[in-house]
Amino acid sequence: MDPIASHAPDFFRDEKGESAKLMGRSLRNRALSTLCVALSLLTLIPLLSIIVLLLQKGLPLLSWRIFTELPPAAGMVGGGFGNAIRGTLVMVGLGLAMSAPIGMLSAIYIIEYGPVTRLAQSVRIVAKLLTGIPSIICGVFAFAIVVATTGGFSAWAGGVALAVLMLPTILLTSEQALLGVQTAYREASYGLGATKFQTIVRVVLPDALPAMMTGVMLAVARGAGETAPLLFTALFSQFWAKSLSEPTASLSVLIYNFSTYPYPHQTQMAWTASLVLVAFVTLANVTAQLVFSKRS
Amino acid sequence: MSQQDSDSQAIADLRLGPDYFHILCWVAAAAAVATLGWIIFEILSGAWPAMHKFGFGFLTSSAWVPNRENFGVFPFIIGTIASSAIAILFAFPLGLAIAIFLSENFLPLPVREAVRFVVEMLAAIPSVVYGLWGIFVVIPLIKIFGTWAVATFHNTWTTVGPDGLETTHGIPVLETLFAPPAYGNSMLTASVVLALMILPTITAISRNSLTAVPKTLREGAYALGATRWEAILGVILPTAAPGVVAATILALGRAMGETMAVAMLIGNSSRLSWSLLSPGGTLAGLLANQFGEADGMQVHSLMFAALILVVITLFVNLIGEAVLRHTQNQTAGIR
Numbered sequence: 001m002d003p004i005a006s007h008a009p010d011f012f013r014d015e016k017g018e019s020a021k022l023m024g025r026s027l028r029n030r031a032l033s034t035l036c037v038a039l040s041l042l043t044l045i046p047l048l049s050i051i052v053l054l055l056q057k058g059l060p061l062l063s064w065r066i067f068t069e070l071p072p073a074a075g076m077v078g079g080g081f082g083n084a085i086r087g088t089l090v091m092v093g094l095g096l097a098m099s100a101p102i103g104m105l106s107a108i109y110i111i112e113y114g115p116v117t118r119l120a121q122s123v124r125i126v127a128k129l130l131t132g133i134p135s136i137i138c139g140v141f142a143f144a145i146v147v148a149t150t151g152g153f154s155a156w157a158g159g160v161a162l163a164v165l166m167l168p169t170i171l172l173t174s175e176q177a178l179l180g181v182q183t184a185y186r187e188a189s190y191g192l193g194a195t196k197f198q199t200i201v202r203v204v205l206p207d208a209l210p211a212m213m214t215g216v217m218l219a220v221a222r223g224a225g226e227t228a229p230l231l232f233t234a235l236f237s238q239f240w241a242k243s244l245s246e247p248t249a250s251l252s253v254l255i256y257n258f259s260t261y262p263y264p265h266q267t268q269m270a271w272t273a274s275l276v277l278v279a280f281v282t283l284a285n286v287t288a289q290l291v292f293s294k295r296s
Numbered sequence: 297m298s299q300q301d302s303d304s305q306a307i308a309d310l311r312l313g314p315d316y317f318h319i320l321c322w323v324a325a326a327a328a329v330a331t332l333g334w335i336i337f338e339i340l341s342g343a344w345p346a347m348h349k350f351g352f353g354f355l356t357s358s359a360w361v362p363n364r365e366n367f368g369v370f371p372f373i374i375g376t377i378a379s380s381a382i383a384i385l386f387a388f389p390l391g392l393a394i395a396i397f398l399s400e401n402f403l404p405l406p407v408r409e410a411v412r413f414v415v416e417m418l419a420a421i422p423s424v425v426y427g428l429w430g431i432f433v434v435i436p437l438i439k440i441f442g443t444w445a446v447a448t449f450h451n452t453w454t455t456v457g458p459d460g461l462e463t464t465h466g467i468p469v470l471e472t473l474f475a476p477p478a479y480g481n482s483m484l485t486a487s488v489v490l491a492l493m494i495l496p497t498i499t500a501i502s503r504n505s506l507t508a509v510p511k512t513l514r515e516g517a518y519a520l521g522a523t524r525w526e527a528i529l530g531v532i533l534p535t536a537a538p539g540v541v542a543a544t545i546l547a548l549g550r551a552m553g554e555t556m557a558v559a560m561l562i563g564n565s566s567r568l569s570w571s572l573l574s575p576g577g578t579l580a581g582l583l584a585n586q587f588g589e590a591d592g593m594q595v596h597s598l599m600f601a602a603l604i605l606v607v608i609t610l611f612v613n614l615i616g617e618a619v620l621r622h623t624q625n626q627t628a629g630i631r
Contacts, residue, residue, distance in 0.1 A: 029523040037402050039393035040411055046492050047414050050421065050429050057432075105324030113318055123325045126332045132546075132613030133606065134553025136580050137335065140602045143587065144338040164331060171328060197317045225422030228555035228580070232587040255424045256556060259431055274425045285420050 058275030061268055066276070071238055071254065077265045081273055083240045084249040087155065088277075090241075091234060091250060092223045094159025095166050100216060103170030107212075111178040112200055123171070130168040138164040139229035147233060155241060155248040158234030165229055166219035173215025177208040210291050217288035221281045227252035251277045339606060342599035349593070354600055360566045360582075362590070367597035369604065371566045375576040376608070379486050379558065380551035382572070386491035388544055391498030395540075396528060398499070399506040419496035427560030430489045435480035435561065438488070442478025442573045449474050475571035481563035484572040489557050494547040501546060505539020505623060506532065538623035545616035553609045555580040579605040 069080035106127075110120035142161035147153055181204050189199040227250075235247040236257055251273050258270035346354065350367060357368025394415060398408055449471050451464040509532050517527035533540070563575020564585055579601050587598055 025523050025526070029525045032525040032528075033402055036393045036397050036400075039390055040397035043390060043394060043418070043495065044411070044414055047418055049433055050425070053429060053432065054425075102324045102327050105321045106328040109321035109325040113321055119322070119325055119329065122329045126329045128617055129332060129610060129613065132549050132553075132609060132617075133335070134555065134580055134609055136553070136555040136583050137339070137602060137606055140342075140583065140587070140599065141335045141338055144342050144599070145334075148342075164335070167328065167331065197315065200317070221420065225420075225424075227422070227424040228584055231584055235588060252422060252424045252556075255428060256560070259424075259428050259560060270428055274422075274428055277422055278425060281420055281422060282417075 054271065054275045054278060057268060057271035059272075061272040062275065066272060070240070071249070071258075071269070072265065073238070074261065074266070075263050079269075081249070081251065081254055081269065083237065084251045084254040084273065085276065087158075087234065087237075087241060087248040088224055088250045088252070090244070091155055091158040091162055091230065091248065092220055094155065094244070095162030095223050096216065096220065098159065098163035099166040099170055099219065103167050103215075104174045104212060106171050107174030107178055108200060108205075111175060112196070112204065124175075127168045127171045127175075130164070131172070134228075135165055135226050136228035136231075138162070139231060139233050142229065142233045150245070152245065153233060153235035153247040155234055155244040155246070158230045158248060158250065159244075161229035161233045162223040162226065165226060166223050169219040169222055170212075170215045173218060174208075174212045177211030177215065178204065180211060181207045213291050214288045217284050217291065221284035221288065224284065225252060225277065225281045227256050231256070251280075336606065339599055339603050343596060343603045346593065346596035346600040350597070350600070354597070355604070358566065358568065362586075362594045365593045367593070367600075369579065369582070369601050371568045372577045372579045372582050372601065373604065373608075374568060375483070375562070376552050376578040376580070376605070379483055379490060379562065379576065379578055380548050382483070382487035383490035383494060383551045384544060384548055386488065387495050387498055387547065390491070391495050391543070391547070392502055392540060394495070394499045395502035395506055396533075398503050400524070400528070415496050415499050418492065419500075423493070423554065423556040424560075426489050426493055426557040430485060430557060430561045434485050434488055438482060438485045438573075439478060439480045442474065442480075442482070442484070445470070445474040445573070446476045446478050450476070472570045473572050475569070475573065478573040479563060479575055481561060481575050482573050483562060483576040486558045486562035486576070486578075487572075489561055490551050490554055493554060493557060494551050497547040497550055498543045501543030501620070502536070502540045505536040505543070508539070508624075509535045538619055542616050542620035542623055545612060545619060549609050549612040549616060552578075552612065553580060553605065555584050559584040579608075 065078075066080035066082070067085060068082045069078075070083055071081050072079035106123050110123050114120050138161040141164060142157045146157035146160050150156075185203050185207060186199055189203040194202070230250050230253050234250060234253070236253045237247045237249045241248045255270045255273045255277065258266040258273070261267065261270075346367065350357070354368055355373065356370050357366075358370045359366045359368045360371075361367075394411065397403075398412055401408075450466040452466055454462050454464050456462055513531050513535060514527055517531040522530065558578050559581035562577060562581055564577045564581055565575035566577055567574070569576070582601055583598055583605070586594065590598055
């Protein structure tokens, strides 16, 4: 770059070229700003399109029977997808029951007990890596350890796949939640003679719990929306599941299956299921944000 | 023994006994670490027979014929890389533009907050809903575009040779990239939807690194007489560049692992083609399509494909995380 001094003598000289140059710079500035704003607003279009289609194609079929009846056979009309909604809830619940304790306790370990231990470092790295693992790999894993050993597709397998998927979300948000607890609280607790356990359970956790629940809700939102891990673990079923060890329907797999059917009623049902799913996921996300904002 | 003695004894017991909660937390942490190892072990042992049988040829062979037990994933590896790379091509300029838009004050805060909310919404929409939307909106659009592109880029002009014969020419590179027939379920369709899906990743991380650029740098640039975009392009973006690069790499990792939308839109073909308008396949899509009904050697081969997918995505993510951490350390130094 030129030294500034070389420009200095010419700085106040008003030449014809100078003002044209300024004009050019200003125009370029405007053009880039316009381009940037235009590109940003462009992203509104796909989202609007998705929302409009969800409402336009999904609303007509939305009624109470959707939540209580079984899916219609191919080419038939009527029915609902109550079994899929229940299946999604059951498998998300199973996944949560497996991943939440491990995720939260691991977070407590790496923040409260051994922040600098080798185990804590490994947990952090593994959690980051697990977030990057494709969701379908969770399905492959659950297929290998549940489906291949028990010999059948089941809600259990789906739950295991979702648990692996949810674990990093819960772990990492719990870690952040615990990091957010002020050290002064812990010191005050120790100063009053509390043990480590008492400090964690009575002081740290109550303060961190809302933020930890955010992680849980985000994990629920993520798990409910996933299809790939359930495709070949829980499979699908046209009927109400009688136990946890038989193929189970889920909303997301229903959308996938029905989207490929050539029958208009099934396609429309896929849109209605999408609407229900998006509403549920958004609700979970919004709850997560609201619970989180309460703390700060 | 006095009352006080037994009290202090109880307290001593409380403090000196093994800390069961500590042990419980340790076990949970160990379990979390073991999960990754377990996943890799299970996939590796599932893939072993196929690795033993096909060896390195699995990666370079293009055959996927289950009934003849003949398996190779070369087209799917290429499809995974190509679809993600094209998606990045679309998503990078858009994501960067939004990140700049969100970190600058072009429009009032409420508008920016709205755009930010929209981008976050994009991240919350399930993959399968993107797939459904793609089938009904993107595929018809791509069909129209494809027909137009084929018509425009082929037989664009005619020359008359010295012998008086007419020959028609297309536009050299575009002619190959947009070769007929124009399918709806194509590489291009999958890439467009993928781009939309990874947009939030690029935007969020880029925006973080843009807002992490110290204010003094921007003020310095303005004080030297720079216009807003001279400041952005000359000072702010170069400072935030490693973060933007990390965002792009992490988004690439996400795109490679994305399953449902791609499986629903790409056409799942194992035929290799240079044309963006012809169907393709990805590793994740292959798993989604075939795992449910596979048995015998096909399961092992699919496990092998899963292993390759894990290795590729872990590799990309590790690089992304490393760049990101490096960036955070560097910008921490500027302050």
